[in-house]
Amino acid sequence: MPGPHAILNYTRRLRGPMTNNRTWIPYLLILPSVAFLALLFVVPLVQTIWLAFSDNGLPSLANMRTMAGDLNFLPSVRNTFLLTIAVVPVQVVIALVMGTLVAKVGAGRETILWIWTIPLGISDLAAGMVWLSILQNTGYLNSLLFSLGLIERQTSWLTYQTPVALFIGIAVAEIWRGTAIVMVIIVAGLNQVPKEFKEAAEIFGAGPWTRFFRITLPLIRPALQSALILRTVLAFEVFAVVYALGGRNFPVLVGEAYTWQNQNQNYGVAGAYAVLIMVISLAATVVYLKAIKVDPERLP
């Protein structure tokens, strides 16, 4: 049975020849946005690449060498990847659970969704400050532990001497802040799964797990793919939450780019980091596009 998209594509194909005499109209319509992107995205991109691969106006790998030789380079690469690996799967699982739960709710569904998306409306840095007020020495967590009699005095969680606690703190804050965006995309995907499929599966005796893995999950692949790409790229660009909680105790790639630009005033090395982050993000996107194959009929 052809899906709704297939039918739509078919009708589009039927209508095709009629608009052939005005093929330039679509191009004209997208021209402003293309020009806008070219001006405000491509030009700075080319400038950044040139900044990264030049030294005193000549092509050079000096900035790349400085970046790779810096004492914080390897830790920042390691930390960024570790954080991405730890945070993204957890966020996807939580978002799936939240999306499935909310699908069963009748009354109050909108309110619950609204509350869950509050972290989405808070800026990164503000989210970092919120968690800082919880985790710092004089923060709420220590107050709670102290009143429960679990600790005798202020305990530090965010220092270079407590790397595990620091990592967990940052990961929890990131999960708190970034899960909503994954959930929004997944809820949108879940809404598009036709009820008939589930009902048919129920009639044939499929349990809830079978229904989830054999029907829901395959059908929300496009949404899952978008969510994973978006979330992973954002995870590689993590900065403000880390900066607020760990400062330079927990170097990450964007943080290093910021430090080279602001503190060290060396735009070339900052550019090198920016290019590296872009390459990693592009590579991750390609991996997801290849790994999670989406039925072309379901593409918009």
Place this chain on the structure above:
Amino acid sequence: MKRLLSLAVFASTALALATPALAQTVFLSTQLRPIEEATAVRQEILNGVDAKVDYVVEEPPQFAVRMEAERQAGKHTISLVGALHGELSPLADKDSLEPLDDLAKRLAANGMPQSLLDLGKLGKSTQQYIPWMQATYVMAAHKDALQYLPEGADINALTYDQLIAWGKKMEEATGQPQIGFPAGPKGLMARFFEGYFYPSFTGGVVRTFKNADAAAGWEKFKELWTVVTPTSTNYDFMQEPLAAGEVMVAWDHVARLKNAISASPDDYVVFPAPAGPKGRGYMPVVAGLAIPKGAPDAAGATKVIEHLATQDTQLLTAQLVGFFPTLNVQLPEDLDKGVALLAGAVTATQSAKDAVISLLPVGLGDKGGEFNKVYMDSFQRIVLRSEPVADVLKSQGETMAKLMADTKAPCWAPDAKSNGACPVE
């Protein structure tokens, strides 16, 4: 109606765009940025200037970008800049500051010390900036900490050994380290190494970077770090942990201690940083006023500088924002109590018998940030990652030597003068 509305919007936009074009002296500053301080400048300190001054503040990195953009575009809006010595140095390097020799002569006659004025030449033959206000770094301690001071120690003449002993006693008594340093991302820890630690232990800053004295000093600093709270690498302004009771003893810039001390001056003592085998290193901080080349209102800017360099304005500045005068004047008795405490420690530092003055780097241009990084990287590797001192000093020493060779910066005090770039010995 709609047309009228859009006309009104258009008119107000046009008016908003046109306003800056009215004759106003734009004064851009990287100092006195917090809203209370900026308000004090606008409403009190600039009161009485015979020109309309628009006081605008900008963070140091954005300041550098804005000045460079105006220079490249050739379209100048700023008539006067106020910034730290190190922030003005890259501007002077690109020859974008107006020489101010006449003004400097007049101010010298008014009692501005020549040594201070000479700093404003930034190693050039003409006056690049006029010293505006000065500050330095001191230590502050909560009075509760004094009971743990080792016997025979004079708080105004501490040594590093006594500071370590003090820290140990405080840790034993309270169960956690009580000394704090501003080693966070926006903290001024690099200045501790450049102006306090290196001069005190080696008598130099660049020349002595990797010699035997430096290696011994780093070992001593590692010992000190065992009684320093590990949260130090998160601290930017020590007034916050001091006021919150997270630490009892702290080192920082006077302006970054002021809030805690002014809030409860009876709870604190303020005193000079400790001395090492080569003396008591200290670094004066100087903020200067300069006129960019092509300034739209150089005459108005000159008037503002003259106003800011009068005795009355300088005393008012000290009282309101805690930066000290560059003129040779006595601070009045009825000063804010916290500022008076800080001023006392500054005087005690400057007049200490074993004082070793460490001047601000000159001639590094826009490499000032990377110069700081050499010290902070050494600190990170030696102290936080426990790498062997000799290896770290050797590799960081090479970075330093390359930096000096690239910028051709000659040595500055306390290093002995050099012909050409300052060598790492």
